[in-house]
Amino acid sequence: MYIPTHFAEERLELLHQLIHAHPLGTLVTLDTDGLNANHIPFEIAAPTEQAPYGILRAHIARNNPLWKTASKEVEALVVFQAAQHYISPGWYEEKQTSGKVVPTYNYAVVHAHGPLHVIDDAAWLHALLQRLTNRHESIQASPWKVDDAPADYIEKMLGAIIGIEIPLSKLAGKWKVSQNRPSADRQKVIQSLEDLNQRHPSSDATGMAKLVAGNSSDQ
Numbered sequence: 001m002y003i004p005t006h007f008a009e010e011r012l013e014l015l016h017q018l019i020h021a022h023p024l025g026t027l028v029t030l031d032t033d034g035l036n037a038n039h040i041p042f043e044i045a046a047p048t049e050q051a052p053y054g055i056l057r058a059h060i061a062r063n064n065p066l067w068k069t070a071s072k073e074v075e076a077l078v079v080f081q082a083a084q085h086y087i088s089p090g091w092y093e094e095k096q097t098s099g100k101v102v103p104t105y106n107y108a109v110v111h112a113h114g115p116l117h118v119i120d121d122a123a124w125l126h127a128l129l130q131r132l133t134n135r136h137e138s139i140q141a142s143p144w145k146v147d148d149a150p151a152d153y154i155e156k157m158l159g160a161i162i163g164i165e166i167p168l169s170k171l172a173g174k175w176k177v178s179q180n181r182p183s184a185d186r187q188k189v190i191q192s193l194e195d196l197n198q199r200h201p202s203s204d205a206t207g208m209a210k211l212v213a214g215n216s217s218d219q
Contacts, residue, residue, distance in 0.1 A: 009173035083207025119163030
């Protein structure tokens, strides 16, 4: 991924926060037919001595050939994306003077790299499912739990999936959120996104406004 210095984000806690907040990752692997992409919700675990950038864990359908065909010679790549939004040149002060402005697109992404390991262990999978379920059900009025389903049914479902684990060897973050614009332009971008959200409600508009605001202090 091309990352100009002013868009680079290297703080591990922020990279993990993005993954945690936007867990649906695009897993890219090399297999016998070329590049393969799968869209999978992951959890991110804390770094260890063997995995200095953390560990990604997830599960896939046993019928998915990924766990058999992914190359062991090439590391997997998982892409996570937060808010993204079009930025109009009409929001810049320069539009009113020289007119020398063009549109752009803002976004925040994390690229996670590491070897893909297959975990075919019912206890490991059961614990993963409980963690994932408890996390995503926590906002429900009456959270569903894995143990709410019959034990024999869960056992059958566990047999239909397989685990994957990626100890991360590299994390690359790119926060393209108007850091290269003057302070006045960044404030106008924030205000314009908030105004746009009033007319056309969008979580990406509000999310991007927060990202720009969080990176708006002059360097």
